[in-house]
Amino acid sequence: MGSGCFACTGPKVDEKDRIQQAIDTLKCTASWDVKNHSPWNEGETSSSGSRPIAAHIFSYRELAAATKFFRADFLLGEGGFGRVYKGMLESGNQIVAIKQLNPNGLQGNREFLVEVLMLSLLHHPNLVNLIGYCADGDQRLLVYEYMPLGSLEDHLHDLSPNKRRLDWNTRMKIAAGAAKGLEYLHDMASPPVIYRDLKCSNILLDEGYHPKLSDFGLAKLGPVGDNTHVSTRVMGTYGYCAPEYAMTGQLTVKSDVYSFGVVLLELITGRRAIDNSRGAEEHNLVAWARPMLNDRMKFRQIADPVFQGQYPPRGLYQALAVAAMCVQEQPSMRPLMADVVTALSYLSSQPNKPENQQRPNTYRLTATSTPHRARRDGEKKLRWGSESDQLRRLK
Ligand SMILES: Nc1ncnc2c1ncn2[C@@H]1O[C@H](COP(=O)(O)OP(=O)(O)OP(=O)(O)O)[C@@H](O)[C@H]1O
Numbered sequence: 419m420g421s422g423c424f425a426c427t428g429p430k431v432d433e434k435d436r437i438q439q440a441i442d443t444l445k446c447t448a449s450w451d452v453k454n455h456s457p458w459n460e461g462e463t464s465s466s467g468s469r470p471i472a473a474h475i476f477s478y479r480e481l482a483a484a485t486k487f488f489r490a491d492f493l494l495g496e497g498g499f500g501r502v503y504k505g506m507l508e509s510g511n512q513i514v515a516i517k518q519l520n521p522n523g524l525q526g527n528r529e530f531l532v533e534v535l536m537l538s539l540l541h542h543p544n545l546v547n548l549i550g551y552c553a554d555g556d557q558r559l560l561v562y563e564y565m566p567l568g569s570l571e572d573h574l575h576d577l578s579p580n581k582r583r584l585d586w587n588t589r590m591k592i593a594a595g596a597a598k599g600l601e602y603l604h605d606m607a608s609p610p611v612i613y614r615d616l617k618c619s620n621i622l623l624d625e626g627y628h629p630k631l632s633d634f635g636l637a638k639l640g641p642v643g644d645n646t647h648v649s650t651r652v653m654g655t656y657g658y659c660a661p662e663y664a665m666t667g668q669l670t671v672k673s674d675v676y677s678f679g680v681v682l683l684e685l686i687t688g689r690r691a692i693d694n695s696r697g698a699e700e701h702n703l704v705a706w707a708r709p710m711l712n713d714r715m716k717f718r719q720i721a722d723p724v725f726q727g728q729y730p731p732r733g734l735y736q737a738l739a740v741a742a743m744c745v746q747e748q749p750s751m752r753p754l755m756a757d758v759v760t761a762l763s764y765l766s767s768q769p770n771k772p773e774n775q776q777r778p779n780t781y782r783l784t785a786t787s788t789p790h791r792a793r794r795d796g797e798k799k800l801r802w803g804s805e806s807d808q809l810r811r812l813k
C-alpha cells in the first residue's frame with residue numbers, strides 16, 4: 419500500500435535541526451502530567467490485554483528471529499516508513515507487529531525518534547501501544563502490539579471478498595473511538611499534540627473493531643502561550659490535509675479536526691478521500707459531498723450503498739452534521755474534538771432502528787459537555803436541537 423505522504427515546499431530543515439526538534443519535543447513532553455490524565459484505571463487492560471508498559475529496547479537479532487528473518491509470508495503491509503511484519507517474540511510468546519525503516523523511504527530517523535518519544539509517553543486505549551524499538555547500527559525498527567483486524571482501510575476500501583462489510587453501528591463505534599484518541603492528544607497536555615496524519619490506514623482495529631490510532635512520526639506539539647499556530651513544513655496525506663495548513667503551513671489542532679471530518683465522511687459514504695477512478699467532479703470526497711451536505715433531500719444519496727438502507731436516518735443526518743462541521747473551510751468554525759466525542763458517543767450508543775421506531779430527537783449537546791480545555795472565542799460548539807435547527811446550521 420502506498421503511503422501517499424507528501425512534503426510541500428517550505429523552509430528547508432536539515433537533519434541536525436530535525437534531531438534538535440525531536441530533542442525539544444522530549445524536553446517539553448517530559449513535563450506532561452500524563453499519569454493524571456491517563457484513562458487507564460488500576461488493573462485495566464486493552465481488549466488485546468496489552469496494558470501499556472515502558473518501551474523495551476530490542477536487538478536486531480531478536481526481531482529477525484521473531485519474523486524468521488523478515489520472511490515474505492510474515493509481511494502485513496508496507497507504507498512510507500517501510501515494511502510491517504507479523505512476529506512472535508521469543509520471550510513470552512507475544513505476537514507483535516514489527517515495522518522496519520526503509521533507508522530509501524519517505525520517512526527517516528526523525529520520524530522514528532518522534533514516534534518513539536510520543537508513544538513512550540502517551541497511553542490511551544485508542545492509541546496503539548509501542549512495545550519497544552531497535553536502533554542497532556543503521557537498523558531502525560518499531561515493535562507494536564499486533565492489531566488482529568488490520569487497518570480501517572482494509573475493511574472500508576481494500577475489502578477482500580471474505581471480509582464482512584462494516585455495518586452502520588460498527589462504523590459509528592470506530593468513529594467515536596478514533597475521536598477519543600484524538601481528543602486525548604489535544605486535551606491531555608499543554609501544549610497539545612497535533613497528530614497530523616489521521617487517515618483510514620492509520621486507524622488500526624483490535625478485536626471487536628476497537629480502533630487505535632497508529633503512526634506518530636509526523637506528530638507535532640501545538641502552539642504555546644499567545645501563539646495561535648505552529649509553522650511547519652506541510653506533511654500529511656492528500657485528501658486529508660486541512661486547506662489552511664496545506665496553503666500556509668500554519669498548524670493547529672483544527673487541522674486534525676478537518677482530517678477527522680474526512681475520515682467520518684469516508685465511513686458514512688464508503689468512498690475514498692481521493693478517488694481518481696471516479697469522474698473529475700467526484701475525485702475529492704469533501705468537494706463532492708459539501709454541496710449535498712446543504713440539501714436534506716440528498717442525504718440518502720451520500721450514504722454508502724453497501725448499507726442497503728440499514729442505517730438510522732436520524733443518525734445519518736447527525737453524523738453528516740458532525741462531518742460537515744469538521745470539514746468547514748474556516749478552522750475556527752470547526753468543533754473541538756471533545757464535542758465530537760460527545761456527539762459520536764451518543765450516536766454510537768443508539769440502536770440501529772428503522773425510522774418509524776425512533777423516538778423524536780430531543781438530545782442536546784450543551785456547553786457542559788466541554789471538557790478539560792477552555793473553549794476559545796468563536797470556537798464552535800456542536801449543539802443539536804430539532805432537525806430543522808440542525809439543517810439550518812448546515813446551510
Ligand atoms: N500494529 C499493527 N498490527 C497489525 N497490522 C499492522 C500494524 N501496523 C501496521 N499494520 C499493517 O501494515 C500496513 C502498513 O502500515 P504503515 O503504517 O506502514 O503504512 P500506511 O499506514 O499504509 O501508510 P503510511 O506510511 O502513509 O502511514 C497497515 O495498513 C496495516 O495493515
Ligand SMILES: [Mg+2]
Binds near residue numbers: 497632
Ligand atoms: Mg500508517
